[in-house]
Amino acid sequence: MTYAFKDITVHMGGAPIVQQASSELAAGKITVIVGPNGAGKTTLLTALAGLRSSTGSMWAEGRELSRQERRSLAAYMPQDIGAQSSLTVLEVVLLGRLTSLGLRVPTDLQAKALNALHRFGLSPLQERTLDAVSGGQRQLVYLTQALFREPRLLLLDEPTAALDLRHQLIVMDAVRAHAAAHDIAVLIAIHDLSLAAQFADQVICLANGRIEADGPADQVLTADRLRALFGVDAEIDQAPSGHLRITPVRAVQERTV
Amino acid sequence: MSDHPQAVPGASSYARLAARRLGWLSAGALVLAASAIADILTGPAFLSIDQVLTALFAPSEVDQTTAVIVRQIRLPMTLMAMLVGIALGIAGVAMQTILGNPLASPYTLGFSAAAGFGAALAIVTGLSLPFLPWMTIPVAAFVAASGAAVLVYGFAHRKGMTPDVMVLAGIATLFLFQSLQSMVQYLASPEVLQAIVFWLFGSLLKANWDNVPITATIVVFCTALLVPDAWRLTALRLGDTRAASLGVEVERLRVKVFVLVALLTAGSVAFVGTIGFVGLVAPHIARMLVGEDQRFLMPMSALTGACIMTGASILSKMISPGSVIPIGIVTAVIGVPFLFGLILRLKGGRP
Numbered sequence: 001m002t003y004a005f006k007d008i009t010v011h012m013g014g015a016p017i018v019q020q021a022s023s024e025l026a027a028g029k030i031t032v033i034v035g036p037n038g039a040g041k042t043t044l045l046t047a048l049a050g051l052r053s054s055t056g057s058m059w060a061e062g063r064e065l066s067r068q069e070r071r072s073l074a075a076y077m078p079q080d081i082g083a084q085s086s087l088t089v090l091e092v093v094l095l096g097r098l099t100s101l102g103l104r105v106p107t108d109l110q111a112k113a114l115n116a117l118h119r120f121g122l123s124p125l126q127e128r129t130l131d132a133v134s135g136g137q138r139q140l141v142y143l144t145q146a147l148f149r150e151p152r153l154l155l156l157d158e159p160t161a162a163l164d165l166r167h168q169l170i171v172m173d174a175v176r177a178h179a180a181a182h183d184i185a186v187l188i189a190i191h192d193l194s195l196a197a198q199f200a201d202q203v204i205c206l207a208n209g210r211i212e213a214d215g216p217a218d219q220v221l222t223a224d225r226l227r228a229l230f231g232v233d234a235e236i237d238q239a240p241s242g243h244l245r246i247t248p249v250r251a252v253q254e255r256t257v
Numbered sequence: 258m259s260d261h262p263q264a265v266p267g268a269s270s271y272a273r274l275a276a277r278r279l280g281w282l283s284a285g286a287l288v289l290a291a292s293a294i295a296d297i298l299t300g301p302a303f304l305s306i307d308q309v310l311t312a313l314f315a316p317s318e319v320d321q322t323t324a325v326i327v328r329q330i331r332l333p334m335t336l337m338a339m340l341v342g343i344a345l346g347i348a349g350v351a352m353q354t355i356l357g358n359p360l361a362s363p364y365t366l367g368f369s370a371a372a373g374f375g376a377a378l379a380i381v382t383g384l385s386l387p388f389l390p391w392m393t394i395p396v397a398a399f400v401a402a403s404g405a406a407v408l409v410y411g412f413a414h415r416k417g418m419t420p421d422v423m424v425l426a427g428i429a430t431l432f433l434f435q436s437l438q439s440m441v442q443y444l445a446s447p448e449v450l451q452a453i454v455f456w457l458f459g460s461l462l463k464a465n466w467d468n469v470p471i472t473a474t475i476v477v478f479c480t481a482l483l484v485p486d487a488w489r490l491t492a493l494r495l496g497d498t499r500a501a502s503l504g505v506e507v508e509r510l511r512v513k514v515f516v517l518v519a520l521l522t523a524g525s526v527a528f529v530g531t532i533g534f535v536g537l538v539a540p541h542i543a544r545m546l547v548g549e550d551q552r553f554l555m556p557m558s559a560l561t562g563a564c565i566m567t568g569a570s571i572l573s574k575m576i577s578p579g580s581v582i583p584i585g586i587v588t589a590v591i592g593v594p595f596l597f598g599l600i601l602r603l604k605g606g607r608p
């Protein structure tokens with residue numbers, strides 16, 4: 001299954017935030033979207049998820065998806081983890097299946113939610129309230145919730161921003177394994193270019209609302225492009241593990257893109 | 258997601274949590290039943306619990322005076338106390354949820370100030386509804402409160418019904434109607450002023466068998482419409498974007514709840530006047546007991562509101578023997594120290 005979006009354009013307050021963005025997202029693969037602050041990454045993700053109005057279209061296997069279909073197919077995980085709530089961790093995960101919840105919570109759903117928490121080692125926290133766990137744990141809880149929805153398209157906005165190194169790898173590994181096991185397409189907005197290069201099957205560069213490059217990490221993340229896109233000099237080499245390693249060295253100038 | 262439910266330890270913890278919360282709900286119902294009986298027992302005519310229970314459940318077996326006192330005077334007051342407590346408890350929790358603000362209450366957006374203005378205007382002008390003169394003041398209060406709701410909605414809707422805009426529009430509406438209310442009071446003659454002030458103090462003495470069924474109908478109608486949204490309201494606690502991505506039509510939900518809160522508030526204020534703090538405090542107590550799952554929080558807040566109202570009603574009859582202090586004064590006086598206590602207990606200033 002391949003999801004394609006064509007000419008997605010979003011205006012806010014009269015100004016174009018995303019302009020004619022088009023690409024394809026393959027099921028079972030991870031696509032990473034990189035770009036400087038204000039490039040339109042969050043706007044593009046929310047537009048694809050059907051959470052904000054946009055022009056352009058989205059297709060699955062040659063069939064155009066309505067906004068409502070996009071909303072039910074896609075799970076969007078916002079970057080903001082600040083919402084303070086005294087809901088328990090288990091309740092937050094259960095909310096992932098909002099449409100299956102009635103006055104009673106089916107026992108098989110409870111068991112599945114517990115199982116989902118177990119996979120991230122969050123079982124001991126199940127009765128803790130959301131405002132009583134760390135920012136990193138909260139991010140993991142939200143990710144568990146997003147996966148618990150069993151979406152066909154997973155849209156993650158900076159999922160590793162609040163996490164320590166170990167949890168960053170746990171999250172990215174889990175997302176990759178989940179994508180492969182369930183054949184879902186994943187689009188992740190991320191700032192850490194090395195993490196992007198390590199896990200991405202495809203990289204999209206976004207600047208000023210336009211897609212500037214789209215392809216495999218080693219072709220897209222070049223020194224020249226990083227200089228133009230982010231205004232930094234970066235050293236790019238191959239790590240012993242085989243991944244692209246990107247080390248930003250210095251800020252050089254105003255961006256040219 | 259692979260499913261090996263049996264492999265996970267602690268699988269029954271959710272059932273335990275739900276059982277504990279149901280326990281709190283049952284306890285709340287028992288306390289409410291006890292305080293309702295105690296409220297009917299309290300009063301200048303010293304009745305025994307036997308007399309009260311007999312008058313309630315087998316009225317033909319007590320003398321007529323006792324039956325009248327219990328069934329015509331005290332029972333409507335107690336029922337109205339419970340209904341207003343339920344209405345304000347539910348409206349409070351709904352308002353705090355859609356505004357994402359622990360300080361919100363059914364009165365935050367100016368509905369009750371508007372109701373007060375409507376009542377004051379009706380008293381000053383001496384207008385009377387044809388056929389239903391006893392409904393003049395309640396209808397005026399209800400219409401004014403609805404007008405306030407339309408005003409707030411008119412502004413907030415243009416900005417996408419975000420909580421910030423709703424609160425700002427609500428506070429502006431609150432000041433507008435408070436000022437109008439003051440103006441009416443200033444212009445009124447001393448006798449009329451006294452009638453207005455008495456109306457503004459919430460008082461259960463206005464309860465009777467004509468208005469109790471009306472308030473009951475409003476409470477049942479609004480509650481029935483809110484219950485199906487329990488999970489969606491729970492999801493709203495995670496923030497608008499997250500709730501939307503979970504499938505909640507956030508703006509539509511906010512508009513619906515806003516209208517129902519306006520209706521609940523207007524329906525309770527119209528007959529008994531302004532009763533402060535119940536709609537603010539009851540949700541906090543309920544949240545401490547049963548958490549934020551609205552399937553439990555909404556009924557718990559309703560029960561807590563009803564318990565506070567019946568408790569305050571008992572106190573209002575005991576403070577000054579032979580007279581009934583308006584219950585609005587009692588709820589405010591016991592509500593404020595209670596609120597201070599809550600603020601001290603809140604974790605990091607959050608709800």
